[in-house]
Amino acid sequence: MSGSSEVRAGPGPRARMLLHVGLIAALLLVPVLFHEHLFLLRLFVQMFLGATVLMGFLVILGFSKQFSLAQVAIYGIGAYIAANLTATLGVSFVPAMLISGLVAGLVGALIAIPGARFVGPWLALVTFAFAEIVRILMARLKPLTGGAVGFRNIPRPEIFGYRFTGEADYYYLFLAMALLAYFVTLRFRNSPQGRIALAIGDNPDIAASLGVNVFRHRIFAFFIGSMLAGFAGAAFAAYATYISPESFGLAHTIHYLTMLVVGGLESIPGALLAVIFFTFSHNQLMALHPWDLILDGFIILLFMNVMPRGLGGLASDLWHRRSGKRPEIKAEAAS
Amino acid sequence: MSALLEVRDVQVRFGGVRAVDGVSFDVPAGSISGLIGPNGSGKTSTFNLITGFYSASAGNIDFAGKAIAGRAPHEIARLGIVRTFQNVALQPERTVLENVMLGLYCNRPNLWWDLFDGRRSRQDEQRASEIIEFCGLSQHRASLSRNVPVGLRHTAELARALAASPKLLLLDEPWAGLNTAESAALIRTVRRIRDTGVTVLIVEHNMKVIMEICDKITVLDAGRRIADGSPAQVRADPAVIQSYLGTAGH
Numbered sequence A: 001m002s003g004s005s006e007v008r009a010g011p012g013p014r015a016r017m018l019l020h021v022g023l024i025a026a027l028l029l030v031p032v033l034f035h036e037h038l039f040l041l042r043l044f045v046q047m048f049l050g051a052t053v054l055m056g057f058l059v060i061l062g063f064s065k066q067f068s069l070a071q072v073a074i075y076g077i078g079a080y081i082a083a084n085l086t087a088t089l090g091v092s093f094v095p096a097m098l099i100s101g102l103v104a105g106l107v108g109a110l111i112a113i114p115g116a117r118f119v120g121p122w123l124a125l126v127t128f129a130f131a132e133i134v135r136i137l138m139a140r141l142k143p144l145t146g147g148a149v150g151f152r153n154i155p156r157p158e159i160f161g162y163r164f165t166g167e168a169d170y171y172y173l174f175l176a177m178a179l180l181a182y183f184v185t186l187r188f189r190n191s192p193q194g195r196i197a198l199a200i201g202d203n204p205d206i207a208a209s210l211g212v213n214v215f216r217h218r219i220f221a222f223f224i225g226s227m228l229a230g231f232a233g234a235a236f237a238a239y240a241t242y243i244s245p246e247s248f249g250l251a252h253t254i255h256y257l258t259m260l261v262v263g264g265l266e267s268i269p270g271a272l273l274a275v276i277f278f279t280f281s282h283n284q285l286m287a288l289h290p291w292d293l294i295l296d297g298f299i300i301l302l303f304m305n306v307m308p309r310g311l312g313g314l315a316s317d318l319w320h321r322r323s324g325k326r327p328e329i330k331a332e333a334a335s
Numbered sequence B: 001m002s003a004l005l006e007v008r009d010v011q012v013r014f015g016g017v018r019a020v021d022g023v024s025f026d027v028p029a030g031s032i033s034g035l036i037g038p039n040g041s042g043k044t045s046t047f048n049l050i051t052g053f054y055s056a057s058a059g060n061i062d063f064a065g066k067a068i069a070g071r072a073p074h075e076i077a078r079l080g081i082v083r084t085f086q087n088v089a090l091q092p093e094r095t096v097l098e099n100v101m102l103g104l105y106c107n108r109p110n111l112w113w114d115l116f117d118g119r120r121s122r123q124d125e126q127r128a129s130e131i132i133e134f135c136g137l138s139q140h141r142a143s144l145s146r147n148v149p150v151g152l153r154h155t156a157e158l159a160r161a162l163a164a165s166p167k168l169l170l171l172d173e174p175w176a177g178l179n180t181a182e183s184a185a186l187i188r189t190v191r192r193i194r195d196t197g198v199t200v201l202i203v204e205h206n207m208k209v210i211m212e213i214c215d216k217i218t219v220l221d222a223g224r225r226i227a228d229g230s231p232a233q234v235r236a237d238p239a240v241i242q243s244y245l246g247t248a249g250h
Helices: A013-033 A038-063 A071-088 A093-115 A121-140 A167-189 A192-202 A204-209 A214-240 A250-263 A268-282 A290-306 A310-323 B043-050 B073-079 B096-104 B118-134 B150-163 B180-195 B207-213 B231-236 B238-245
Strands: B003-014 B017-028 B032-036 B058-063 B081-083 B168-172 B199-203 B216-221 B224-229
Touching (some): A013 A038, A038 A071, A038 A167, A038 A192, A038 A250, A071 A121, A071 A214, A071 A250, A093 A121, A093 A214, A121 A250, A167 A192, A167 A214, A167 A268, A192 A214, A192 B096, A204 A214, A204 B073, A250 A268, A250 A310, B017 B032, B017 B043, B017 B058, B017 B199, B017 B216, B032 B043, B043 B081, B043 B168, B073 B081, B081 B150, B096 B118, B096 B150, B150 B168, B180 B199, B216 B231, B216 B238, B224 B231, B224 B238
Parallel strands (some): B032 B216, B081 B168, B168 B199
Antiparallel strands (some): B003 B017, B216 B224
């Protein structure tokens, strides 16, 4: 998916390809080998779900450094839209998921329009306010959301006549979604759009001085990241068959933020490692215990102090040390 | 030579302070021009004005016959004025190649297709590599820019600016902190850039370099223009001597 090995540090294209094929093959085999371990399959489903939301968050906060606290609220919007489309209007799962993703993306872009005028902590405040409004609306707009008790009886997905029944069905659906989110994010990262997003995150003045319309690209990053969250929300609604506002509170966004910090804020493999670690250590992507938040706080403090560039930064440093890319300090005369 | 850039009576105010106070000068097409003056004389402010980072409280700036004062920085960059920064502004955690590739996107009309187009991406790498080689940085192409020797960082920024295909290149103190060999290499690079048809405007404190490389020099002091002309004219100008030495003429 990436251009060549030389643009960025890391293993070469062939090694990456092998790693991808090997991991995907292993993931495809999990339900075959462990079809009786429902709990394990559930964990994997949660992991794929978390990875999809987190890839979106990575594009917004990790790449373009837009400090959004609205990611889970947007994920929730996707879930409620899909619930209404499938349960109330009888739309089938695939179009409902596409619509939910697109609408969530547009909502994200709409927040980004005033948001792009704010930066750093100010954007955090704006998106925090947005997330709270969404949470309150979820509890109050009873006809659309079921109110505080939640939205029940969301139909299970049916794709091209195949009706979802067991855990393994969901496993493959969520795996496909997570892989899509992963490859979209990877492709974005290695495209001009992604380099521009990273440049805006590093220093918007650099980007502007090179002809980048910073405002427009901030909105675009928000759109992509929110769309992924919307897809995840739609899939979650169809999986849980019941959704309520408590799954979409600010605490969950903080939980994802913790994962980004652990992963190194802008590293795709780092974020994936963090999702794996958090899923299998907590089993808490759907409902968070107060202790989880206290733990999140400690993890953020720990990483910010000990390893501010996270797992991704650690991997990058190790790579540069190993491959000896640190150049000797001497002037190079131009030929 | 006709003027590529015409700056007319521009003014920048910060509260009551006039950082740039009615400055006018021309940058002839195809020239290497210099903008010099003591610290605080308004050189970088003038750069920020030309590139749209500051807005002028008065005055006009014409670039290739178009009025550009008041336009946004990215619009000005797309018209063909690209700058480097006084405090080197590379992306430290990206490779030199990635930094330079960023410049290539400046004039690309539609970036959407590039999301799917891997071949375009390889062409970009190729083009960026050529520019890196042109600037004598091939050895550091795959290094993270935070690992590039300090003396070459401004050159890396210059390479990134070149990738944006500028008509006018603004360099903000590129010779600061360079040793003799690096300095000579950069002089050669800037001349070769000019020879490809790019006009260059330089803010610089290193008088030796400025006198050697520039066709035309504008001198600022306390936000005003005090002299303008060839290096020989400027060097002999009593106002310049007084500004730099403080006591001449008394």
